[in-house]
Amino acid sequence: MIKTIAFAVICLILFGKCAQQVSPTGGKKDSLAPNLVESVPLNKTLNFKGKKIELFFDEYVVVDNINQKLIITPEADNPYSYKQNGMSVALTFKNQFQDSTTYTLSFGDAIKDFAEKNPAKNLKLVFSTGSSLDSGRVYGTLKDIKSNKPILDVLVGLYNVSDTLNITKQKPFYFSRTDSSGIFSIENVQIKNYQLVAIDDKNRNMLYNAKDERIGFIDKPINAGSDSVSYSMTMFLSDNTPLKIQRTIPKVNNYSVVFSKSVETVGVTFMNKDTLPYLLENGSSLKFFNVQPHPDSTLVKLTATDSLGKTTEFEQKIAFQAQRGKERVKDPFSTSTIPEQSKPLTNDFTYQFTLNKPVHFIDDKNINLITDSLTHEPLSAFEYSWNKYHNVLTIAGKSFAKDSIKWDIPKGSIISVEGDTLPKMLVKHAVLNEEDFGQIKGAVLNADTSTHFIVELVDEQFKVVESLYSTPYTFRHIPQGKYHLRLILDVNRNKRWDTGNFEDAKQPEPIYYLPDKILVKSNFELNDVNISVPK
Structure with missing residues (x-):
């Protein structure tokens, strides 16, 4: 009897292993993506009242991080669970969908075939809980303003027009994400006016974090008509968080006041007769030096201006650490x-x-x-x-x-x-040695006398090699290599690029690139490398 039971257990283990799904070990590699053969509801169904959505494919599939990759517009705030069952995937939602609304489910690469993990392409399901489908569409392209490169996986959102719109706390009503070419398309939306905004959304919470996320926006409300135009948007970093004193670092020899972000300028007013030498380090740390004689503490008023031109005043007490030894150990002078x-x-x-x-x-x-x-x-x-x-x-x-x-x-x-x-x-x-370097000559075209600009030569990593402020221009002593030429319209005439600010509906100063890279060779002069101010 014991032998019989042992034999049965061994058989179960062996047959259990045989029943496990494994990838094929031979034959031609599967390079085909799974195809959607049926869905419940069907694509573009009207008057859908259910809570369950099921997709059926022509082969076995697996689900990959669907909670992050599935985009449902408009934002439903409707939790769901999913179940994978061989050749189908079912999503069960907790609540009914909002009435008289067109929903779009974009799955991205969340569903893949079992064998080679090829993602289903352009997998999207559209349905309406009302008697018609919304036909509005908003589409366009997105680039980084500094590099002129397209940006992948940026959240592009449509917000209801409101004087109290706060994108740090409000999620977009409709949204999409850019592909590797920076292209976005938001479809099946209600035809009306919206505020169009793009944010990095690094933490994928669909809210704007001004401290470290780029932003781009269209100044005025746009209309999501069925024949709407393509929008070209640029993104920029605009840290509009309030400037604060983040911390102080008291030492025997010096006292540092560290700001929460970089500042462009800082003024120091001593509130008593005492003065101390100081300097600004790395754009965000103001260091005072302990030069005798002076009182135990010194009160100062700091007037700091950030990159957005906002000025903030602080009062700060400067108090150095007490010296313990007979000799003060100084930081090396370098x-x-x-x-x-x-x-x-x-x-x-x-x-x-x-x-x-x-x-x-x-x-x-x-x-x-x-x-x-x-x-x-x-x-x-x-x-x-x-x-x-x-x-x-x-x-x-x-x-x-x-x-x-x-x-x-x-x-x-x-x-x-x-x-x-x-x-x-x-x-x-x-x-x-002049012969080891090249030279670039050109001019700014279409610029009138009232236009102030900056012509910049930047390397392939977009590091500025040189900046010039007049036309015609000549870049001399350029090492051999490939470069970009760009034109900044210096609107406020301060000889530097200034970023924008969404809260004030202020766009950054425009940057235009010469379309092609410039190849500079040693002992060679390039002439008529011109760049135009767009009309």
Whole structure:
């Protein structure tokens, strides 16, 4: 009896394994997507009152992350469960669908064949709970304004027109997501006016997070007619969150005030007779330096302006940590240069030293520019200037070197507000060989005298190589490679690109690209590389 039971158990295990579904091990690979052969309800059904939707395919299928990939418009707020059963998938909804409404279920690649995971293509089901189907359509393309590249998987939404629209708290009524070409299409919508907005929606909550999500929008309400035009939209980052002091970092030598986002400018007003040197680091950290003598704490008023031009005032108490040892340990005094050390430098140059502390003293007669190891010219012979924080030194000059240019900076010639000095430095650069570089000449077309613009040459990673502000223009000393040319309309004439703001219905300053990349070769000049202001 025991042997009989054991034999039966073994048979069950063996036959159970044989009954498991497995992918075929041989034969021609299945490259065909599953086809929808029937649905309940049928596509474009009218007066549908059910809660269950079922799809039937011509082969075995599997469901892949359907909760993320299935898009139901208009947004139903109707939870559902799903069941996969061989060649069919059934969705059961908790509530009835809203009456007299056309619904579109777009499945994306949520349903795939069992064997090779080929997704069903263009799988969509449309039905109406009323007596007719809505025929409105909104479609178009979406690109990133900085790179001019299409953006994949962006949420493009239609919102009911309202003076109190808040996209940080309100979800769109109809929506779609862009494909890899940045194309979107929202179909079977009610024919009326909507606000058209696109957001990154990184966390897929269908709400706008201004801190780190791009946005694009059409200024005025659009009409979702059956023959509506195609909309071309650009997306941009616009952090309109209120500027705050995120944290403070008190130390013995310095005190940092860290803002919640980058600021364009910051003004400091000392509320008593005491003053302290300070500088802005990385665009968001204001550092005060502990220079004796001063009181235990110093009250300051900060006036900070962010990238959207919004100004916020703060009062802040600056209080350094108490010194414990006899000797104060200072942060090392250091500098960086533009161009970087060892990078080639033209004889006609603009040079920049950036120091990590404000400078108290510079000996411009003891700092020398050495050309070809023969000619020594003191810094005092050149035009130079400091920034407002006295830590960035810009030098304009000309040399007649043939091989090398060196800055000789003796120890003690640059002293910081903390009283320490740079060590002896010799900053070397080879003289730029004109034959190793290319040149681009062109003009801005269709621009009248009232148009202010910025012509930018950017590399393939969209890093700005050089910016010019007049026409005709010449980009000199360009390393061999491929580049983009773009034109920024400088509406407010501040010589930089300014972003937009949805709350104020303000679009970013327009950016236009030359359609094709520019190939720059060594010792070669490109002429008539023109870019036009669209009419």
